[in-house]
Amino acid sequence: MSLNSFGHLFRVTTWGESHGPAIGATVDGCPPGVAINEAMIQHWLDRRKPGTSKYTTQRREADEVRILSGVFEGRTTGTPVQLMIENTDQRSKDYSDIMEKFRPGHADITYWQKYGIRDYRGGGRSSARETASRVAAGGLAREAIKALVPGLKITGYMVQMGPHKIDRDRFDAGQIEANPFWVPDVQAAQDWAAYLGELRKSGNSVGAVIELVASGVPAGLGAPVYGKLDTDLAAAAMSINAVKAVEIGAGMEAATLTGEANADEITMGPNGPVYSSNHAGGILGGISTGQDIVVRFAVKPTSSILKPRATITKSGENAEIITKGRHDPCVGIRAVPVGEAMVACVILDHLLLHRGQVGENQGHIG
């Protein structure tokens, strides 16, 4: 019932604050025998690392992960894996402003209202820095998945920045790694660069939409009625900082469709069922169909901006605040590897859950 944990059998608990000595993830329930080392996890961490382009925060964090437990001679032992990332760039700066005033749109005020104490330095526990722990856990999850379902693939990318959506007709997966926005549309990459550059200079920020696709997921993962695969994916996505909406498959658009248009028709193919479309996003009744799992989430713009905003102080006085410092003009960019990590953790968890409850007894068609 830990409130900083997620997952049923593959269970991740993250800990740590932005400006404390370290952050990390305690990962319990990983299958034994998974080949893993720090470099394999570092690969994923480097993708979300700050400072990789001018479009992300210039905070300089090495983000070097250390495996403190649960791995022996390059393989997991089945016991808890502790993944620790030391905080190296804790600049001793003047926090007097942020200590007294609450930044609008931030968790400053709610942490205070809940706990009566908060580590205000860099946002403390509510900092986007926490997501590094998730990416580390996701790196481990990916390797465990590889051992269980070799062909399974999880890919994230941006499909919208502010009001600018990608053109689905130009979709090119090969572009995702070729630009700082993880956008699968070469034209959008150019347009967004100009757009975000302007925003950044003006001290403003903007939101984004990230799409995640998991292909090669076997049919039958998930469970009625609350441990659904989509329930867990929705929770995983919504738990990421700044996320305000989650969609599966057709998402909000499903509201506009008729039953005739929405139902993905089925025919029998050589390797099993083939669907005419994927409005369901690969999930029916909370259980995977074998189609691509499609998840989308919206990230709000960071509220740490150079524009002055009205706020109040701890003692209840009206005030104005400008958030100086190193921040992301579009936190959605770095949310891409975070989203991928969360999807990896959820899918691994459901692979294990399914094996636990059902084993080899699942149903066959044909």
Add this chain to the structure above:
Amino acid sequence: MSLNSFGHLFRVTTWGESHGPAIGATVDGCPPGVAINEAMIQHWLDRRKPGTSKYTTQRREADEVRILSGVFEGRTTGTPVQLMIENTDQRSKDYSDIMEKFRPGHADITYWQKYGIRDYRGGGRSSARETASRVAAGGLAREAIKALVPGLKITGYMVQMGPHKIDRDRFDAGQIEANPFWVPDVQAAQDWAAYLGELRKSGNSVGAVIELVASGVPAGLGAPVYGKLDTDLAAAAMSINAVKAVEIGAGMEAATLTGEANADEITMGPNGPVYSSNHAGGILGGISTGQDIVVRFAVKPTSSILKPRATITKSGENAEIITKGRHDPCVGIRAVPVGEAMVACVILDHLLLHRGQVGENQGHIG
């Protein structure tokens, strides 16, 4: 870790299939001393009951709830409350068609693929009938909330049916109970009646968007980083049958906003912080601000339609299917009381969690 349960301290496990002897909810962790009886729960069940208008399924279910445990002399005892609803309208009809063929867009195929066995009668466990159990649990949650935070109010309504959205300028909460759609817009109520009447006659169905507002929620509910109030609300909503998207506050729209536009500015009012807007939907960093909690979710159209659709049989042959029988042309209508019930359960759970961890030690402003 039960997969048919939700909640941390106020924990609800639902059980039962559409055409079995009964369905119900096992509710553990309810505070003791809450005044409750069957009539108080029946009130909420009657709102989601099928057959209340021509726009919902004509299945005739009494949906009478019985309290089998956990209540003594009209008050909860703190032990598990068993809420049972007997299935009275289990028509002995011919299921041979649905037994062999999978309805596109339904959980028929995935249940089969997962378990290798399924109760196909009326959708079994994946039937919308399961949501009656949630409404019963929600009715109990509402009474427990009343004892803890008297002014707290939870209201649901439809804001979109198919492509037709309400006009927010015509918003009139007084209309919600005055039409069969729970829509707070008298003009929309008329337009939708015509629109849905046509759809129904043609044997088709359509999706919808439901909005839920909880007002009077104290600041400080929720928790970083996974037990967030919005994480639990998103999971609660996504767990409802047919839901494909969940939004908090600005939702998907947050992606289009700049940081300047999105940050709800704060000033000090006579009773605490006052916000210039509510893009956050009442939640910052996973913790309630004291503003209205705003949740929205999209419901897909039911796939049980009279239009023929291509599908396959259990033995892997191509086929065509028409779903005869009594179905909802817009399941979104009956999702309104279900959504309310889920929000009630989540908020009560977080009230108890907050009291458990923090007690009276929370922070004060001014």
Add this chain to the structure above:
Amino acid sequence: MSLNSFGHLFRVTTWGESHGPAIGATVDGCPPGVAINEAMIQHWLDRRKPGTSKYTTQRREADEVRILSGVFEGRTTGTPVQLMIENTDQRSKDYSDIMEKFRPGHADITYWQKYGIRDYRGGGRSSARETASRVAAGGLAREAIKALVPGLKITGYMVQMGPHKIDRDRFDAGQIEANPFWVPDVQAAQDWAAYLGELRKSGNSVGAVIELVASGVPAGLGAPVYGKLDTDLAAAAMSINAVKAVEIGAGMEAATLTGEANADEITMGPNGPVYSSNHAGGILGGISTGQDIVVRFAVKPTSSILKPRATITKSGENAEIITKGRHDPCVGIRAVPVGEAMVACVILDHLLLHRGQVGENQGHIG
């Protein structure tokens, strides 16, 4: 986190009070495809049923179980199984005495102190009647185990009644079903009959020790460090009404042994490791060795006796109480099938957990 639940993947939540309309068990996570029907569960319930001999309470309960969900055409579907037992013998008797006075040694006073309300009729939730729900769940667990590990066998019996222990040299498993005490010692059965007859006549009661043996349990079940097989067995046993102590293998006696005497030596046999002894009770480091799992627990005497005892009333006045009515002179007798049921549930749960985390990758010797 439900407080009336146990198990990780095979999760049982019991509900109901002694004199309410019904009691039952909500069982989630059962593997699909397990052949089960009401008669198969009834078989186990009949073993713990009151009134089967003059040595158990004369309360007449049919204890007929009904399966309300999760089973279709004689097999589990993988969805929650609701097992309900209606309370038929709720005599309308005068409870004024017990309503005001707390019986010493009973939960009357602590339920009141905790909740400020209690269903005093027949002990309410704290009644031994609750254990019928566990036996029903255990009956289902046994069938699920049978499908997974055919040779696995769980047997309980009494080894001590009051000060009278069995003579291990006379141990005869064939006797267990042949006497009302489930005692594997024909001489003890005779002696105890005389002893307990006297006690019963004098209106007194006595404690007992029950031993449970699970044979054929595969090596490798359990987990470090808190989800240990022995931790879960200890919790399962201690959760039974009136249990005050739990032992694994050598138990309390282990304290007296030297390391040399205690370590079960290992040699290689034709089918794997063979142990010279079983002080470990089949569990090392929380994980099963493949030897017999041996659990023992002590049951205190029921406090519902005809002897007058000093107590107080709700309003704080000193008083005296005699518990009239139908009670067990040795509740340990009926605790035998209850203990077996709990062991069955725990072992099934760990079979599923092991399959979930480890699958087929376990280690081999030789």
Add this chain to the structure above:
Amino acid sequence: MSLNSFGHLFRVTTWGESHGPAIGATVDGCPPGVAINEAMIQHWLDRRKPGTSKYTTQRREADEVRILSGVFEGRTTGTPVQLMIENTDQRSKDYSDIMEKFRPGHADITYWQKYGIRDYRGGGRSSARETASRVAAGGLAREAIKALVPGLKITGYMVQMGPHKIDRDRFDAGQIEANPFWVPDVQAAQDWAAYLGELRKSGNSVGAVIELVASGVPAGLGAPVYGKLDTDLAAAAMSINAVKAVEIGAGMEAATLTGEANADEITMGPNGPVYSSNHAGGILGGISTGQDIVVRFAVKPTSSILKPRATITKSGENAEIITKGRHDPCVGIRAVPVGEAMVACVILDHLLLHRGQVGENQGHIG
């Protein structure tokens, strides 16, 4: 559902192996505002530290705890507290013997059988070293309890070493801290020193019984029927390495008592109920009475002894093994502070649970 975690609201997950870089505890759900620092936790760690007398292992570990998160300016923030202890004494010794052979009575063989891989160095995860993490978590729990129930006191001591029990008539709490055995009997302290000295010289080891008393625990903690206070205490104790039995109050002795002798009579005192005796060990029906909570557990002798024992190798050959190295002749000694820590964690957890579910509404007498 994490298998290396315990607790409901105050939830502790331990991680780490004996000879890895570090071990630790991730503690979630601690109330905010608790005054804590590393020295306060170190105080408790130093009590279980190896090498404090000639009767404990001569392994030299600094056992210095570092708080990596969840504490700000000397107070807990309500977010996860990471307590890390680096392993400093990882001697590079020859493990070839232990790598191939399984020590009888150790988890070597079961870890191998379960996972197919094990960190054999120093016992890996199954090492008693893991209990340092529990003591650290317990140190934090004690401070949180202090803030909630100032007078609550938890004390552990040994009552038996091998066959030698203390004389209850000589019980002197003042002696507990005055000897290396935490024994409240000055004569036993002397006798045991001689006895254990002999055993140690002969390369043998012995078991022990530890008793734990929590006084000042308010009435009303615990819950039916599985989240009982005694269930959680039994699980907490049984989860400690080498523990084979747990008793509450009269424990195994309860089996020998009559109902008349066992029922603790109640009279009304100036501050509430007064009990004539405490066979219940402070718990009735799983809920605390307000009397002293009394828990006892038996620790088996360590199997790491200098006496040669028959065993097998990974490849299935018969062999003989002697465990050289630094080991505890009586691990029960160092189990005293571990037991105290576990009791502290369980009681804090139930204080929070009770506040969460019941708040101030509990029942009053008189």
